Amino acid sequence: MPERSMRDAITEALDEELERDSSTYLIGEDVADAGGSFGLTRGLLDSYGPERVIDTPISEAAIVGSSAGAALTGSRPIAEIMYADFMGLAADQVMNQAGLFKYMFGGDASVPMTIRTVNGGAGFNAAAQHSKSLHGLFMHMAGVRVVLASTVYDAKGLLKSAIRCDDPVVFFEHMGLYNRKGEIPAESYTLPLGEAAVEREGDDVTVVATQQLLHDALNVAETLSGDISVEVINPRTLAPLDRETLAESAKKTGRVVVADESLIRNGPASYIAGRIEEDAFYHLEAPVSVVGVDDTPIPFSPPLADAVVPDAEAIENAITALPRL
Amino acid sequence: MPEAVEEYPELLAEQLKEMILIREFETQVSSLFEANELPGFVHLYIGQEAVGVGACSAIDDEDYITSTHRGHGHAIAKGLDPDRMMAELFGKETGYCGGKSGSMHIADVDKGMLGANGIVGAGPTLAVGAGLSIRQRQSDAVCLSFFGEGAMAEGSVHEAMNLAGVLDLPVVFICENNQYGEMTPAANQHHVDGFATRGETYGMPTEMVDGMVVQDVYEATAEAVERARSGDGPSLLVCETYRYHGHYEGDPTRYRTDEELEQWQARDPIESLETTLLDAGTVDEDNVEAMREGATDRIDEAVEFARESTFPAEETAFEGVYTEEL
Numbered sequence: 285m286p287e288r289s290m291r292d293a294i295t296e297a298l299d300e301e302l303e304r305d306s307s308t309y310l311i312g313e314d315v316a317d318a319g320g321s322f323g324l325t326r327g328l329l330d331s332y333g334p335e336r337v338i339d340t341p342i343s344e345a346a347i348v349g350s351s352a353g354a355a356l357t358g359s360r361p362i363a364e365i366m367y368a369d370f371m372g373l374a375a376d377q378v379m380n381q382a383g384l385f386k387y388m389f390g391g392d393a394s395v396p397m398t399i400r401t402v403n404g405g406a407g408f409n410a411a412a413q414h415s416k417s418l419h420g421l422f423m424h425m426a427g428v429r430v431v432l433a434s435t436v437y438d439a440k441g442l443l444k445s446a447i448r449c450d451d452p453v454v455f456f457e458h459m460g461l462y463n464r465k466g467e468i469p470a471e472s473y474t475l476p477l478g479e480a481a482v483e484r485e486g487d488d489v490t491v492v493a494t495q496q497l498l499h500d501a502l503n504v505a506e507t508l509s510g511d512i513s514v515e516v517i518n519p520r521t522l523a524p525l526d527r528e529t530l531a532e533s534a535k536k537t538g539r540v541v542v543a544d545e546s547l548i549r550n551g552p553a554s555y556i557a558g559r560i561e562e563d564a565f566y567h568l569e570a571p572v573s574v575v576g577v578d579d580t581p582i583p584f585s586p587p588l589a590d591a592v593v594p595d596a597e598a599i600e601n602a603i604t605a606l607p608r609l
Numbered sequence: 610m611p612e613a614v615e616e617y618p619e620l621l622a623e624q625l626k627e628m629i630l631i632r633e634f635e636t637q638v639s640s641l642f643e644a645n646e647l648p649g650f651v652h653l654y655i656g657q658e659a660v661g662v663g664a665c666s667a668i669d670d671e672d673y674i675t676s677t678h679r680g681h682g683h684a685i686a687k688g689l690d691p692d693r694m695m696a697e698l699f700g701k702e703t704g705y706c707g708g709k710s711g712s713m714h715i716a717d718v719d720k721g722m723l724g725a726n727g728i729v730g731a732g733p734t735l736a737v738g739a740g741l742s743i744r745q746r747q748s749d750a751v752c753l754s755f756f757g758e759g760a761m762a763e764g765s766v767h768e769a770m771n772l773a774g775v776l777d778l779p780v781v782f783i784c785e786n787n788q789y790g791e792m793t794p795a796a797n798q799h800h801v802d803g804f805a806t807r808g809e810t811y812g813m814p815t816e817m818v819d820g821m822v823v824q825d826v827y828e829a830t831a832e833a834v835e836r837a838r839s840g841d842g843p844s845l846l847v848c849e850t851y852r853y854h855g856h857y858e859g860d861p862t863r864y865r866t867d868e869e870l871e872q873w874q875a876r877d878p879i880e881s882l883e884t885t886l887l888d889a890g891t892v893d894e895d896n897v898e899a900m901r902e903g904a905t906d907r908i909d910e911a912v913e914f915a916r917e918s919t920f921p922a923e924e925t926a927f928e929g930v931y932t933e934e935l
Contacts, residue, residue, distance in 0.1 A: 309745065335745065341775060346734050346768035353738020353752075356718055357673060359745050361738070376765075380728045381735065388714045389724065390706035391929025427930050450932040524931075 285467040290433065293440035293468055294324050294400075294457065298362065300472055301447045302332050305360060308447060309336040311347055312364030321366050322402065322462060348374035348399060352382035352452070355397040362447055367410075368403040368418045368456060375421070382452040383427035394450040400443070404458035404495055404545055409589055415582035417495075417545040420552045422454045423523050429453040429477060430523040434498045436466030438520055441475030449477060458495040458545075480526035482533065486515035489603055490533040492556055493543040494519065497575070500596035501543060504603065512603065522552055530556065531563035538568055541602045543575035545593060551576055573602045613824040614889040621882065622892055624666055624823050626900045628658040628879045631682045633904035634691055637912060638681070638698065642858045646916075648700050651712045654682030656853035659878035660785050661686040663826025664753055664846075667834050673721040673739045673752040675732030677785075678713045679852070680725030683755055687722045689715070695911040701918035708921045709929070723752075730763025732756050733782060737769045740778030740843075751779040751837040753830070758847075759790025761807060762798055770811040770845065779837035781830060782808070782845045785820060787852040792864050808845030820848030821876045 288296070302308050309332075310316075310325055316339040319326030329337040340347050344365055351361035365371055371378070378399070385393045403417040422430045429451050433439035439457070446453040483498065484505050491514055493501035498518050505514035515533050519525060534540050540560055544553040557572040575594045583589050613621060635653045642651055654661065657679070665674065665686035676683040684694060689705070697704025698712050705715050716724035723739060726732050736754035743750045760766050761784060773780045784807075790798045801807070808815030814836065818829045826848055833844035851873035855862040886892045 307745065309741070311741075338741075338776070341768070341771055343768035343772055345765040346737060346772040349731065349734025349765060349769070350738035350741055350772065353675070353723065353735030353740075354742040354745075355738070356723060356735070357739045357742040359738075359742035361741070376728060376731065377734060381726075381731055384714075385716075385724070386931070387929050388706055388710045389716045389718065390704075390709050392706075393716070393718050394932060429931070 286470055287465050288436055288468050289462065290436045290439045290457070290464050290466070291322070291324060291462045293436045294433070294443055295326070297440045297443040298325065299328060299331065301444055302328065302336060307358065308360045308362060309338060310362050310364065311338040311340060311351065313340055313342055313347070313366060315339060315364050320364060325364070344370050344373035345377055348377040349381060351397045351399070352377055352385070352395060355382070355395040355452070356385060356393055360396045360447065362398045362400065365399055365401040367414050368401045369413050369416045371401055371418060378422065378428060378452065378454065379425045383425045386451065387427055395452050396450045398446045398453045398455055400455045400457060402459050403456045404460050408459055409584055409586055411584035412581035419454070419456050419522055420546045420550065420555070423552060423555065427451065428523065429521065431455045431477060431521045432494050432519070433457045433461070434495045434518050434520065436464060437468050438475060438518070440468055441473050442477065442520060444474045445477050448474070460496045464499070475520070477521045478524040478526055480520055480529040481518045482515065482529070483518050484514065484516040486513040486537065488513045488537055489539040489541065489606060490515045490517060490537045491541045491543060491599060491603065492517045492519060492530060493599065494552070495545060497543040497545060497594060497599065501599050504596050504600045508600070508603065514603065519556070525556065525559065527559055527563055530560055534560045534564040535567040539570045539606045540568070540572045541575060541599060541606070542572060543594060543599050543602070546576055547579065548574055548576035549579055570607045573606060575599055575602050614885060614891060618886070618889065618891040620666060621824070621886060624662050624827070625879065625882050625886060625892070627662045627686060628823065628882070629900050630691070630904045630907060631658045631662065631685050632879060633908045634681060634685060634911070637908045639854065639858055641912065647698055649711050650857050651698065652679040652857050653852070653854045654679050656873065657785060657787055657820065657850045658682055659823040660783070660820045660826050660848045660850055661755070663823040664755070664783055664830040667827055667830035668751060668753060671721065671748070672750045673723055673736070675723045675736045675739070675752065675754045676725045677732060677755055677757055678725060678727050678729070679757070680715060681712070684715050684722055684725065688720055689717055689722055691908060691911040692914040695915040696918045699915040699918070700920065701915055702921040703914070703918040707925060730756060730760035730765045733766045733769035736780045737773050737778060740773060740780045741776070743779055749838050751781060751834050753781045753783055755783050755785060757790065758784055758786035758795050758804060759798065761804055762790070770808070770813070770843070773843040774811045774813050777840065777842040780843040781833040781837055782843060783830070784845065784847045785850055786847060787850050789852070789856065789864070791856045792860065794864065804847045813843050813845055815845040815847070818846050818848045820850030821873070821878045821881070823878055823882055
């Protein structure tokens with residue numbers, strides 16, 4: 285299997301879907317001429333022209349709101365919002381428009397649109413307005429699907445499924461993973477939304493981890509192997525959440541750590557922990573432990589940011605702190 | 610406007626009939642609401658009928674509209690069925706949206722009605738999207754985007770007008786200045802007098818229209834639609850109009866005087882068109898009487914249909930959130 289960066293995988297997914305379905309188009313700030321703020325749409329303007337790779341003014345509400353209107357009337361837009369933080373400017377267009385149309389209109393309408401955005405502030409010192417991991421915010425919106433790109437393989441397969449999905453999908457790409465390399469099939473493939481992946485099997489403890497922390501968890505599992513056998517689960521999509529795979533693993537190991545870069549308070553990790561406790565309570569030998577960001581914005585100064593954003597060490601500490609392990 | 614009467618008398622008679630139907634729908638909704646028959650709350654279009662009817666009679670079935678929280682008139686003008694609208698207001702399963710939507714979100718995408726909208730200023734961004742999909746399908750449809758003057762204070766409206774202009778999209782922005790944003794006079798909400806400059810800011814042809822005169826609205830819209838269809842991009846129409854009722858039913862309207870209301874009512878869009886058509890001999894008293902009786906009967910039927918319909922089954926509350934297949 286050829287090796288690709290996550291950046292390449294995403295570009296390939298966009299290219300293949302634009303090629304496959306003429307009702308798709310890309311829209312966002314700098315996506316055409318400049319090739320995207322992170323270079324992900326580079327070259328696509330040449331292939332598909334300005335009618336399908338559309339540069340916009342700095343207008344997040346119009347980018348996302350127009351995508352909702354276009355999706356409602358026969359197109360399949362793929363919008364890019366430069367940073368998840370800026371989704372705040374367009375949140376209404378998701379929570380009161382795109383996410384509700386199918387339901388409010390009595391099930392008849394569909395809103396096949398994808399919003400790609402970037403989260404994850406670890407190691408970039410982009411500070412509080414360019415570092416948030418806000419997938420939890422969108423998990424709180426019924427009608428919206430939430431997908432996280434955590435591996436190169438996932439990024440391509442899940443993005444293609446997100447684009448083909450008839451519901452609005454918010455697709456989060458982690459800033460720290462764009463240059464990460466991985467093997468992906470040479471031929472085109474998709475991955476189902478709503479299916480978690482067991483990335484590594486183990487017997488003593490389950491770590492459910494997303495994005496950068498998934499890779500940290502795999503490293504920790506390797507380091508601890510011999511002493512503690514760690515199973516690592518990649519949920520892939522948070523809405524819908526594959527509760528079955530998570531519960532199965534929790535029942536097998538009896539101990540669980542959930543790691544995600546969002547705020548712990550009312551966040552995705554706390555939600556996942558709650559569901560696992562509900563689904564596997566009598567199999568658990570310890571309370572589910574949660575790794576995430578405590579109540580604070582992401583600071584600028586490197587030592588401060590490092591103190592706030594969780595890493596491999598935080599996961600290892602959580603594992604070894606579990607009772608009787 | 611004798612020219613209009615000579616040029617398109619039949620259309621004007623149709624417009625009169627439709628305005629009468631909307632007013633009857635709204636009048637009965639008002640009574641039903643007062644009698645506690647309707648859940649939630651409703652915002653009525655009485656007084657503004659010339660805008661919805663004038664604008665929608667300048668477009669075809671395959672064209673789109675986006676609407677507002679005061680959307681019943683737009684929906685009827687776009688050809689939606691009063692039975693299913695009334696049933697939706699009652700929260701019944703036969704309603705347009707199976708009782709999920711109520712007054713503020715009635716939609717029928719197949720008929721080009723992209724929804725009333727509970728969020729002020731959301732419609733224009735959706736209209737830009739409809740414009741994008743129209744162009745992508747190489748259709749020559751257009752989208753009319755109705756919004757109130759209150760929405761002129763929302764950022765999304767400005768983003769939408771700017772983007773529609775930048776991309777030359779077939780959208781006609783129709784601002785209905787009914788003089789009050791919720792319970793506050795327009796003058797206290799905007800630091801300009803009139804809204805024509807707002808369209809000029811975004812480089813689009815802009816027209817101030819008398820929103821109490823259906824001919825004026827129709828002609829201005831037809832011209833803007835023609836521009837949009839021929840690829841000349843968006844326009845802004847600012848229609849000066851007035852809502853006779855409060856912001857919502859039950860609003861005591863302490864913020865305005867009876868004299869002000871009477872001044873606007875003296876220019877009532879239905880009565881003035883009626884007079885024009887009677888004077889021109891396009892219709893006679895009997896025709897108008899038939900229109901009124903027809904409207905009453907039609908809305909009586911709708912109310913009956915809504916009353917007799919059943920409430921949706923409880924389990925449907927969890928249906929239609931997502932598509933089944935992934």
